[in-house]
Amino acid sequence: MSIRHGIIALLAEQDMHGYQLKVEFERRTGGTWPVNIGQIYTTVQRLVRDGLVLPAPGERSDDRADVERFTLTDAGRAQATVWWSTPVERGAPARDELAIKLALAVTAPGVDVRDVVQAQRTESMRALHDFTRLKAAQPQTDDLGADLAWSLVLDHLVFDAEAEVRWLDHVEARVARASLHPRPSPRPTDDPAAGGAGGGRARRRSGAPPPGGRRR
Amino acid sequence: MSIRHGIIALLAEQDMHGYQLKVEFERRTGGTWPVNIGQIYTTVQRLVRDGLVLPAPGERSDDRADVERFTLTDAGRAQATVWWSTPVERGAPARDELAIKLALAVTAPGVDVRDVVQAQRTESMRALHDFTRLKAAQPQTDDLGADLAWSLVLDHLVFDAEAEVRWLDHVEARVARASLHPRPSPRPTDDPAAGGAGGGRARRRSGAPPPGGRRR
DNA sequence: GCCGCGTACTTACCGGGTAAAGGTTGGGAG
DNA sequence: CTCCCAACCTTTACCCGGTAAGTACGCGGC
Numbered sequence: 001m002s003i004r005h006g007i008i009a010l011l012a013e014q015d016m017h018g019y020q021l022k023v024e025f026e027r028r029t030g031g032t033w034p035v036n037i038g039q040i041y042t043t044v045q046r047l048v049r050d051g052l053v054l055p056a057p058g059e060r061s062d063d064r065a066d067v068e069r070f071t072l073t074d075a076g077r078a079q080a081t082v083w084w085s086t087p088v089e090r091g092a093p094a095r096d097e098l099a100i101k102l103a104l105a106v107t108a109p110g111v112d113v114r115d116v117v118q119a120q121r122t123e124s125m126r127a128l129h130d131f132t133r134l135k136a137a138q139p140q141t142d143d144l145g146a147d148l149a150w151s152l153v154l155d156h157l158v159f160d161a162e163a164e165v166r167w168l169d170h171v172e173a174r175v176a177r178a179s180l181h182p183r184p185s186p187r188p189t190d191d192p193a194a195g196g197a198g199g200g201r202a203r204r205r206s207g208a209p210p211p212g213g214r215r216r
Numbered sequence: 217m218s219i220r221h222g223i224i225a226l227l228a229e230q231d232m233h234g235y236q237l238k239v240e241f242e243r244r245t246g247g248t249w250p251v252n253i254g255q256i257y258t259t260v261q262r263l264v265r266d267g268l269v270l271p272a273p274g275e276r277s278d279d280r281a282d283v284e285r286f287t288l289t290d291a292g293r294a295q296a297t298v299w300w301s302t303p304v305e306r307g308a309p310a311r312d313e314l315a316i317k318l319a320l321a322v323t324a325p326g327v328d329v330r331d332v333v334q335a336q337r338t339e340s341m342r343a344l345h346d347f348t349r350l351k352a353a354q355p356q357t358d359d360l361g362a363d364l365a366w367s368l369v370l371d372h373l374v375f376d377a378e379a380e381v382r383w384l385d386h387v388e389a390r391v392a393r394a395s396l397h398p399r400p401s402p403r404p405t406d407d408p409a410a411g412g413a414g415g416g417r418a419r420r421r422s423g424a425p426p427p428g429g430r431r432r
Numbered sequence: 433g434c435c436g437c438g439t440a441c442t443t444a445c446c447g448g449g450t451a452a453a454g455g456t457t458g459g460g461a462g
Numbered sequence: 463c464t465c466c467c468a469a470c471c472t473t474t475a476c477c478c479g480g481t482a483a484g485t486a487c488g489c490g491g492c
Contacts, residue, residue, distance in 0.1 A: 001313060001447090001448090002311045002312075002313045002316050002448095003311075003448080003449090004447090004448090005313070005316075005317070006316055006320060009317075009320050009324065010320070012324075013324060013325065013326075017471075017472095018471070018472065019470060019471045019472080020471090022471095023470095028319055028320055028323045029315075029316055029319045029320070030319070032309075032315075033311045033316070035449095036448095036449060036450055036451080037471085037472080037473095038449080038450070038451080038452090038472090038473080038474080038475095039448070039449055039450080041472065041473070041474095042447085042448085042449090042474095043447090043448085046447080067470090067471065067472095068471095068472095083317075084321070084327055084331075084332060085331070085332075085335060086335070087335045087336040087338065087339035087340070088313045088314050088317065088336065088339070089339070090339055090340050090342075090343035090377065090380070091343060091346070093248075093343075093373055093376070095218045095219075095249045096218075096372070097217065097218045097221070097304045098304050098372075099245075099248075099368075099369050099372045100218050100221075100222055100245060100249070101221070101225075101299075101304065102365075102368060103244055103245045103246070103365040103366075103368060103369050104222060104225050104226070104244055104245070104365075105300070106364050106365050106368065107244045107362060107364075107365050108225065108228075108229060109229065110229075111300055115300075115301070116300060116301075119301060119302070119303045120303040120304065122303065123303035123304070123305070123306055124303070124306050126306075127306035127307060127309075130307070145322060145323040146323060148322050148323075148390070148391075148394055149318075149319040149320075149322050149323050150319070151390075152315075152318060152319060152322065152387055152390065153315050153319050155383065155386060155387075155390075156312070156314075156315045156383055157309055159379045159380075159382060159383045159386070160309070160379060161306065162379070163375045163376060163378070163379035164306070164375075166375060167371065167372055167375045170368075170371060170375070171368055171371075174364070174367075174368065175364075178360075178364055217478095217479090218479095219479075219480090220478095220479090233440075233441090234440070234441065235438095235439060235440050235441075236439095236440090239439095251480095252479095252480060252481055252482080253440085253441080253442095254441090254442080254443080254444095254480080254481070254482080254483090255479065255480055255481080256441095257441065257442075257443095258443095258478090258479085258480090259478090259479085262477095262478080283439090283440065283441090284440095284441090
């Protein structure tokens with residue numbers, strides 16, 4: 001749904017043709033998510049089918065007339081304002097491969113969760129560093145708005161990656177704790193041990209800031 | 217790809233039939249992501265086509281023989297170990313509707329970013345509270361492993377939601393800061409206050425944008 | 433006797449996303 | 463001057479993830 005709404009939002013500002021939609025979308029999101037041109041056209045087709053978009057009737061004289069532009073219908077314009085005023089739903093979160101993987105890992109025999117966490121942390125931190133480096137190297141273009149947008153998107157990725165790392169640390173800790181007192185049978189109201197146990201496990205921490213975690 | 221890998225991982229532990237895959241998958245992930253049974257079968261079909269899975273040849277006597285079970289081939293088994301040892305890629309992050317929305321919002325005329333952020337924060341915090349409440353109410357079942365998995369998944373959602381809220385705050389702050397010294401714009405809040413840490417942003421207007429712009 | 437429910441499987445369909453193949457135009461390089 | 467390349471603009475075929483809906487069977491109740 002992301003592209004669909006993006007297209008509507010862009011058309012709300014100005015009539016455009018397909019290629020232009022692609023270029024604009026990418027510019028406004030800092031090139032973080034390149035869009036396949038094919039998808040633009042098929043999505044627009046569906047929008048036309050649904051009565052939200054129309055091929056532009058009046059051609060502009062100030063520009064090439066041979067390319068076909070698209071306009072929002074009233075319904076489309078309404079959708080745009082609805083989109084802006086309605087938050088994106090966070091009730092039923094999308095499946096996240098990492099979460100699934102670790103959920104399966106802790107319940108799978110013969111899989112060492114710590115190895116999985118370890119490998120993932122390396123990857124996630126690598127991504128985090130990449131983003132941070134990108135941020136530092138961020139060029140100032142002549143387009144203030146796009147610079148800000150791109151910067152915010154990058155921040156989003158950074159927050160996300162940080163949170164992921166933090167979660168991995170958390171998982172590791174909980175798994176370690178759980179494996180110290182595995183309870184085979186029901187009944188025990190439980191070991192007094194809660195705290196002690198620190199034993200062993202010298203783990204190097206990753207340095208992630210406060211709360212954080214975002215993935216989808 | 218999440219379901220696909222999940223199926224492989226489950227089959228690596230034990231031969232199963234379709235329905236059982238569905239049930240197991242949901243149990244192991246705490247029922248957070250219900251799976252449509254249709255998808256299980258179509259995905260398994262593809263796995264068979266790709267030579268990773270085979271309809272189980274030898275039927276077990278200890279169980280109903282009429283249902284068709286599936287087994288991993290050697291290639292499938294190899295895939296499973298590869299999956300466990302390879303982190304999920306975080307290099308080219310998936311499109312996130314919220315990030316796109318805000319990136320478009322800051323560059324769109326006539327859209328008040330603060331309203332968007334405001335509405336989203338309400339929604340995100342609602343989700344956060346829901347998750348927290350769920351966590352508090354988490355029932356202890358007789359299945360320790362599944363309890364842990366479910367709990368970790370919930371933690372993931374919580375970390376995620378927290379980070380999202382934090383990011384929203386961040387966006388709000390940056391936007392507010394940026395709108396203090398733009399050019400002519402309605403709402404001339406002439407705050408001299410900006411002060412503190414380096415008034416920042418002395419730079420603007422660079423020459424022609426460097427070729428290629430930003431790219432990864 | 434039929435109702436509902438859990439088990440087990442099939443099918444048709446849709447929307448997001450990718451790849452690849454066109455066709456046009458303008459501006460150098462030779 | 464011509465040719466080629468790059469940027470512009472569009473179409474099509476295809477795959478995969480995901481959903482809905484329908485079939486069928488056996489079993490315990492009321």
